[in-house]
Amino acid sequence: MTTIEQSFSACYSFPVCFTRDAFAPSNSTLTDVLRRAGERSCRLLVVLDSGVAQADPALLERIGSHVEAHRDRLELAAAPLIVRGGEACKNNGSEVERIQAMVGQLGMCRHSFILAIGGGAVLDAAGFAAATAHRGIRLIRMPSTTLAQNDAGVGVKNGINAFGRKNFLGCFAPPFAVINDFNFLQTLAPRDLRAGISEAVKVALVRDAAFFESLYAARAKLAAFEAGTMENSIMRCAKLHLEHIATSGDPFESGSSRPLDFGHWVAHKLEDLSSGEIRHGEAVAIGIALDALYSCRTGLLGSEDLHRILTLLQQVGFNLYHRLLDDMDLPRALREFQEHLGGELSIPLLKGIGEQVECHELAVPLYREGIAALAAGTRKSRKRETMDEQEELPDDETRHSGSLLHGEPCPAP
Ligand SMILES: NC(=O)c1ccc[n+]([C@@H]2O[C@H](COP(=O)([O-])OP(=O)(O)OC[C@H]3O[C@@H](n4cnc5c(N)ncnc54)[C@H](O)[C@@H]3O)[C@@H](O)[C@H]2O)c1
Ligand SMILES: [Zn+2]
Numbered sequence: 282m283t284t285i286e287q288s289f290s291a292c293y294s295f296p297v298c299f300t301r302d303a304f305a306p307s308n309s310t311l312t313d314v315l316r317r318a319g320e321r322s323c324r325l326l327v328v329l330d331s332g333v334a335q336a337d338p339a340l341l342e343r344i345g346s347h348v349e350a351h352r353d354r355l356e357l358a359a360a361p362l363i364v365r366g367g368e369a370c371k372n373n374g375s376e377v378e379r380i381q382a383m384v385g386q387l388g389m390c391r392h393s394f395i396l397a398i399g400g401g402a403v404l405d406a407a408g409f410a411a412a413t414a415h416r417g418i419r420l421i422r423m424p425s426t427t428l429a430q431n432d433a434g435v436g437v438k439n440g441i442n443a444f445g446r447k448n449f450l451g452c453f454a455p456p457f458a459v460i461n462d463f464n465f466l467q468t469l470a471p472r473d474l475r476a477g478i479s480e481a482v483k484v485a486l487v488r489d490a491a492f493f494e495s496l497y498a499a500r501a502k503l504a505a506f507e508a509g510t511m512e513n514s515i516m517r518c519a520k521l522h523l524e525h526i527a528t529s530g531d532p533f534e535s536g537s538s539r540p541l542d543f544g545h546w547v548a549h550k551l552e553d554l555s556s557g558e559i560r561h562g563e564a565v566a567i568g569i570a571l572d573a574l575y576s577c578r579t580g581l582l583g584s585e586d587l588h589r590i591l592t593l594l595q596q597v598g599f600n601l602y603h604r605l606l607d608d609m610d611l612p613r614a615l616r617e618f619q620e621h622l623g624g625e626l627s628i629p630l631l632k633g634i635g636e637q638v639e640c641h642e643l644a645v646p647l648y649r650e651g652i653a654a655l656a657a658g659t660r661k662s663r664k665r666e667t668m669d670e671q672e673e674l675p676d677d678e679t680r681h682s683g684s685l686l687h688g689e690p691c692p693a694p
Contacts, residue, residue, distance in 0.1 A: 326393065358387045399424075438452075555605055
């Protein structure tokens with residue numbers, strides 16, 4: 282037998298820029314990032330989320346004027362392609378195929394660019410199309426939701442849902458650049474402004490206690506979507522995600538340990554079961570609450586820390602219970618999560634705020650207790666709201682039942 286072994290490494294680097302009004306004629310963010318390609322003029326196919334196009338009808342004209350103002354460096358291959366926004370874009374391969382077909386019809390080459398503007402779902406689908414057409418056309422992402430700007434849009438994952446599984450088809454492919462334009466947040470519905478805050482809470486919990494403290498202190502401002510607070514938390518969250526990709530030693534997630542998937546095993550199943558009715562960020566908030574409760578009940582996390590986590594999520598406005606949790610097949614959800622990650626089961630839990638620990642076996646009955654506690658907490662808070670609509674809660678009080686927050690920790694499984 283003869284074996285030839287060859288090894289090589291590839292270095293990836295991409296900028297994540299923060300700006301406002303990226304398509305103002307005087308804004309040079311896009312042309313500056315394109316300069317890195319070292320080409321005289323760049324050909325672009327703009328792929329646009331229908332939700333963004335609807336919320337900001339003047340955007341198409343601004344894109345046209347911007348390209349015209351920079352015509353020495355930019356060329357539109359065609360009018361922007363509007364694709365269905367939200368999970369509908371990922372639920373089958375049709376939008377990916379439309380993008381791939383356009384790449385072929387327009388004669389775009391591997392030195393052309395797809396400029397994808399949208400929420401996490403559109404970016405995931407457009408990224409998959411870009412990575413597969415011609416085996417990879419360069420992709421510039423312009424994330425347009427809180428979650429896309431602080432998480433989905435800045436990473437290296439692309440994909441769509443298939444065969445009833447979330448993100449079943451996809452690839453790891455770093456973008457050429459990411460441009461986070463805070464002005465996109467102005468047209469977002471409250472629900473989508475809020476959803477991404479859960480990813481900031483998640484990354485703070487597993488990586489950065491000081492960030493958690495700042496989120497906790499700013500919870501009233503976050504609940505009101507105060508622009509400066511939102512922008513600071515998006516930047517810090519994006520930075521933490523990027524640092525993880527760059528320094529974890531596992532950017533393409535070959536190992537079984539995935540600290541940034543804290544709160545995600547239940548979240549993925551909830552999203553599946555709701556067929557996209559529950560937003561990713563909303564499901565993650567519930568997943569964080571359950572994993573934090575479990576961490577506390579197994580004696581890993583102090584009850585005061587649990588109290589603060591649940592208080593933050595609730596006061597930002599997340600609903601921490603959904604009826605789909607009641608009948609969820611938890612062992613199956615765990616199996617699917619393990620299968621998607623590969624290797625042994627590895628669930629990130631908390632042993633303090635900012636400190637994560639991997640757990641390889643879970644006691645499912647304890648999760649059921651957690652679900653029951655969240656359901657009871659939600660019922661109690663609804664009842665209280667109805668009885669006492671005018672009375673404001675004291676600053677540090679949670680709407681959860683005291684027993685849920687201060688119950689004795691359960692023994693470790
Ligand atoms: N690739 C990754 O690393 C990664 C990470 C986290 C989440 N995700 C994926 O991201 C998706 C969720 O993304 P999301 O939370 O951004 O939601 P989303 O993409 O589903 O968008 C939510 C809604 O907002 C609309 N919208 C988007 N931008 C808008 C704007 N500026 N103004 C008005 N409406 C706008 C969309 O049309 C849609 O209706 C999920 O599919 C999830 O799996 C991917
Ligand atoms: Zn997530």
